[in-house]
Amino acid sequence: MSTILKLFIFPAAIIIFCLGVNTILGGHITPGGGFQGGAIIAGAFIFGAVIYGLKDSPIKFSHDFMAQMESAGALAYVFLGLAGLIFSGFFLYNLGVDLYGIIPPFIKTLFDYPDPINAGIIPYLNFVVGIKVMVGLSAVVIAFLGFKGEFSEDEEEIEEID
């Protein structure tokens, strides 16, 4: 890739990361949310991986990191759902808002997201979905880029044999 792209992409990726995080955090109040923000962050990673190459990209998502993030996101989502089931009897009940008035006040305070509109657990759900989507989409591209490398090596071997 050209030098201009190599100079531009890393700073742009950092700003796109911030935009993705901002989209995740505003999911309960503006258009966007966990999936969209996670896809934006994954887009910044893909940007770097395509321009610099998987090996030289400054943004490195290792296999362990992706496995940990994916698991943590899924587990946190399930735990938030189970918390609703335990305290209210409804899976994924919005404990921070408590529309039915059926849970103790300290539980409500515990799960309330500190912002001006009292969104309850919705921002937390956006957060964990964002983490999951971020590493999920990145893993797809890493697999494709890795496969391309293996394929070209095989091709070279076939050419050498011929």
Next chain:
Amino acid sequence: MFYAGPLILGFLLGFILGSRIKFNLSSGLNFTTGSYIIIFIAAVIAAYLIGPFPYYLDAPLASGFISALIGIFIGKIVLGRDIKENKENNKENF
């Protein structure tokens, strides 16, 4: 008064992302401290132009955006160590 929600969650996500920024020293890429300062200024301008979420009256700029940026820089400084060249090391990182 600042709302803690976007500041904490934004910082957490930024920190996670910043910890994954690791330069491969053999790649020839070299971003100096000055380039990070330029990135910071550009991001602050972007945050000002994006503006706060509706009903957020704590600051004139996107607080989640700024906290994510600070998280990325701190994550890079604390955990994002550069990688010294060798092929086996590169394989481990992917």
